[in-house]
Amino acid sequence: MAGRSLNSAGLGRLHRRHRQEVGEEGVREVGEEGDQREVRDEEGQGRVQGRQPQGRDEARLRAGLRVRRHVRRRLPAVAGLPRQDGAVPRPQPRPRARAGTLGVRCLVVNANDCLLTRMQEMSMDYHFKVEQEAGSSLCNFFGYNGTAGVWRRQAIDESGGWEDRTTAEDMDLALRAGLLGWEFVYVGSIKVKSELPSTLKAYRSQQHRWSCGPALLFKKMLWEILAAKKVSFWKKLYMIYDFFIARRIISTFFTTFFFSVLLPMSVFFPEVKIPLWELIFIPTAITLLSSVGTPRSIHLIIPWFLFENVMALHRFKAILIGFFEAGRANEWIVTQKLGNIQKLKSIVRVTKSCHFKDRFHSLELLFGLFLLMSACYDCLYRDDNLYIFLLPQSIMYFAIGFEFMGVRVSS
Numbered sequence: 001m002a003g004r005s006l007n008s009a010g011l012g013r014l015h016r017r018h019r020q021e022v023g024e025e026g027v028r029e030v031g032e033e034g035d036q037r038e039v040r041d042e043e044g045q046g047r048v049q050g051r052q053p054q055g056r057d058e059a060r061l062r063a064g065l066r067v068r069r070h071v072r073r074r075l076p077a078v079a080g081l082p083r084q085d086g087a088v089p090r091p092q093p094r095p096r097a098r099a100g101t102l103g104v105r106c107l108v109v110n111a112n113d114c115l116l117t118r119m120q121e122m123s124m125d126y127h128f129k130v131e132q133e134a135g136s137s138l139c140n141f142f143g144y145n146g147t148a149g150v151w152r153r154q155a156i157d158e159s160g161g162w163e164d165r166t167t168a169e170d171m172d173l174a175l176r177a178g179l180l181g182w183e184f185v186y187v188g189s190i191k192v193k194s195e196l197p198s199t200l201k202a203y204r205s206q207q208h209r210w211s212c213g214p215a216l217l218f219k220k221m222l223w224e225i226l227a228a229k230k231v232s233f234w235k236k237l238y239m240i241y242d243f244f245i246a247r248r249i250i251s252t253f254f255t256t257f258f259f260s261v262l263l264p265m266s267v268f269f270p271e272v273k274i275p276l277w278e279l280i281f282i283p284t285a286i287t288l289l290s291s292v293g294t295p296r297s298i299h300l301i302i303p304w305f306l307f308e309n310v311m312a313l314h315r316f317k318a319i320l321i322g323f324f325e326a327g328r329a330n331e332w333i334v335t336q337k338l339g340n341i342q343k344l345k346s347i348v349r350v351t352k353s354c355h356f357k358d359r360f361h362s363l364e365l366l367f368g369l370f371l372l373m374s375a376c377y378d379c380l381y382r383d384d385n386l387y388i389f390l391l392p393q394s395i396m397y398f399a400i401g402f403e404f405m406g407v408r409v410s411s
Contacts, residue, residue: 155177160176371390
């Protein structure tokens with residue numbers, strides 16, 4: 001039977017129990033042995049260290065699991081659920097008997113805040129409409145998104161519960177459940193409202209966590225995936241190659257190396273000739289396929305492509321930090337969300353009080369300068385017209401390096 005619904009009194013008891021478990025700041029020790037974790041806010045304040053400090057997500061999730069009577073015992077049937085307007089949606093396939101989680105799609109509510117959120121919306125739509133749908137259809141597995149979904153309690157318990165060994169606790173649980181044979185069901189017609197970070201600083205910290213955590217998780221769980229006995233060889237191959245290596249490592253490395261290193265360096269070596277199919281056709285095809293999820297933003301495909309090339313450098317650096325467990329591998333920075341920016345008077349497009357040092361990213365500026373020099377040299381001494389790409393790409397590097405994207409919060 002489905003678990004009992006929460007009334008107002010039950011919600012009050014759950015809230016008080018939650019505050020006792022995780023505290024007002026959302027961080028406490030759970031009492032088990034483990035590694036250290038740093039938890040910081042966006043300004044770098046409030047750093048908490050201890051024997052096993054928990055990130056906000058893990059602490060709240062573990063606290064929620066302790067309140068057993070409020071947890072549903074089975075996945076609800078998603079077919080024919082009435083909407084708020086009284087209409088009945090079209091029937092959806094019911095979850096399978098071994099379905100461990102039901103994933104749904106995030107509906108971005110602040111996509112029109114600025115250019116940064118519009119381009120994030122394009123990436124998120126591709127993630128849900130292509131990657132999540134393909135994983136659910138082909139292998140009954142996908143990376144669980146912590147924003148939108150339902151877990152079967154039995155799957156969580158059998159998988160060992162929520163872990164805080166990386167900053168990707170939702171992906172960690174999904175992998176362990178998948179290796180035990182639990183199936184994943186994705187229903188894209190169900191949408192849950194979600195907000196994207198509107199400031200470049202918040203977006204960079206989020207992308208660092210999303211890239212660093214999976215790299216560290218892959219390092220820790222590679223042998224567990226290979227030794228798993230309840231999943232097929234093809235599912236193991238999908239988890240290792242497609243889910244981790246191809247999607248998160250190779251694609252990021254190729255984007256960074258090809259567009260930001262190899263292509264500008266080829267300008268200074270006339271004997272190097274890059275084939276036309278590799279230079280234009282493949283990147284164009286990949287870019288167009290990645291934009292199919294958001295038709296209304298098709299006119300932003302070129303700036304989105306340049307923006308993703310710059311962020312690939314940031315993600316690749318985070319992958320190296322996570323894989324080699326460098327200083328920031330277990331750093332947790334809560335992503336800043338601004339809510340309705342129309343109601344916040346402290347948020348402006350340009351803030352004179354913003355210090356230069358807070359808007360300075362040396363790595364992006366160095367790459368921007370390198371690409372600018374390559375573009376100028378190509379325009380003056382070469383006839384292959386690579387400057388048509390190198391010059392806009394260098395401008396995007398400078399825009400990210402000086403944080404000329406997104407909204408800014410006045411200090």
